[in-house]
Amino acid sequence: MATLIEAKNLTKSYGTTRALDGVSFNVGSGRIVGLIGPNGAGKTTALKAVLGLARVGGSLDVLGLNPYADRNELTKRVSFIADVAVLPRWLRVHQAVDFVAGVHPRFRRDRCEQFLARTTIKRTSRVRELSKGMVTQLHLALVMAIDAQLLVLDEPTLGLDILSRKAFYDSLLSDYMDEERTILVTTHQVEEVEHILTDLIFIDRGKIVLDSTMDDIATTYFQLIAPPDAAEAARALKPLSERQLLGRHVFLYEGADPDALGRLGEVRRPSVADLFVAKMKGGAA
Numbered sequence: 650m651a652t653l654i655e656a657k658n659l660t661k662s663y664g665t666t667r668a669l670d671g672v673s674f675n676v677g678s679g680r681i682v683g684l685i686g687p688n689g690a691g692k693t694t695a696l697k698a699v700l701g702l703a704r705v706g707g708s709l710d711v712l713g714l715n716p717y718a719d720r721n722e723l724t725k726r727v728s729f730i731a732d733v734a735v736l737p738r739w740l741r742v743h744q745a746v747d748f749v750a751g752v753h754p755r756f757r758r759d760r761c762e763q764f765l766a767r768t769t770i771k772r773t774s775r776v777r778e779l780s781k782g783m784v785t786q787l788h789l790a791l792v793m794a795i796d797a798q799l800l801v802l803d804e805p806t807l808g809l810d811i812l813s814r815k816a817f818y819d820s821l822l823s824d825y826m827d828e829e830r831t832i833l834v835t836t837h838q839v840e841e842v843e844h845i846l847t848d849l850i851f852i853d854r855g856k857i858v859l860d861s862t863m864d865d866i867a868t869t870y871f872q873l874i875a876p877p878d879a880a881e882a883a884r885a886l887k888p889l890s891e892r893q894l895l896g897r898h899v900f901l902y903e904g905a906d907p908d909a910l911g912r913l914g915e916v917r918r919p920s921v922a923d924l925f926v927a928k929m930k931g932g933a934a
Contacts, residue, residue, distance in 0.1 A: 651678045653712055653799055653831050654699060660706035661694050668694040669705060670855035678798075679828040681845050684835045685925055686852040692835045695852065696803055699833065700729055712798060725755060728797040730789060730805045738777035742770055742787060749791050760824070761794035767816065781808045789817060793825060800825065802834040806841075814841060821845065843921040851928050858928050867918055871907050873900040875914035883913050890927035901927045
């Protein structure tokens with residue numbers, strides 16, 4: 650598996666705020682990586698660095714390029730979907746398609762038209778006549794039609810209803826992904842993306858809190874749902890977190906023996922959201 654992104658000891662400060670504090674991670678080809686963190690954790694700064702939009706300390710290689718120094722070349726091989734779709738309000742839909750087709754050498758008009766065909770967007774409509782969700786759909790169609798090696802998504806489905814969000818992620822898997830392409834996505838709606846992720850990175854206060862494949866997470870982290878009479882024995886196994894749910898105790902463990910946990914109650918694989926909350930609490934302790 651080729652390495653598309655190699656970040657070593659990235660640092661970035663804004664005044665006295667340390668946005669990135671020795672951040673290191675690798676992203677390989679054919680992977681779907683979730684970069685998850687609370688507001689102000691450093692996600693946006695990390696994405697800007699990868700896209701060549703911010704100069705950072707440390708070493709960063711993206712597709713064999715220095716993203717800041719080689720940004721013009723990088724833009725030909727990377728697509729970016731931001732959390733806010735910005736398109737001129739006077740522009741008609743067909744003009745937007747024509748413009749991107751004219752300026753980007755890797756734009757595939759047929760793929761764009763396929764995406765748009767799944768919407769109710771009229772080609773003659775102006776952007777100002779579209780709903781917020783339609784503007785987002787148009788922006789997604791334009792960017793995803795670019796034949797890029799790396800697709801960077803920053804809250805890509807903001808403004809879409811639940812049906813459109815599901816259709817978007819289905820399109821990622823069926824129409825975009827292959828073993829050569831890679832997706833790096835940040836989102837607060839982790840429940841909607843965890844089923845497609847191959848790798849997971851948690852970042853908090855400029856530091857990496859977790860960096861793992863989803864396969865390794867499945868064999869490392871366990872959730873125990875135990876009755877009250879087993880709570881003390883469960884606490885003795887040193888969980889990462891504990892909460893109560895409908896009269897039962899819910900514990901989350903790292904590296905525990907699942908057989909030992911099973912003798913105390915029901916063992917499950919934790920959701921990404923539950924793992925995220927446990928790791929953030931642990932980092933704040």
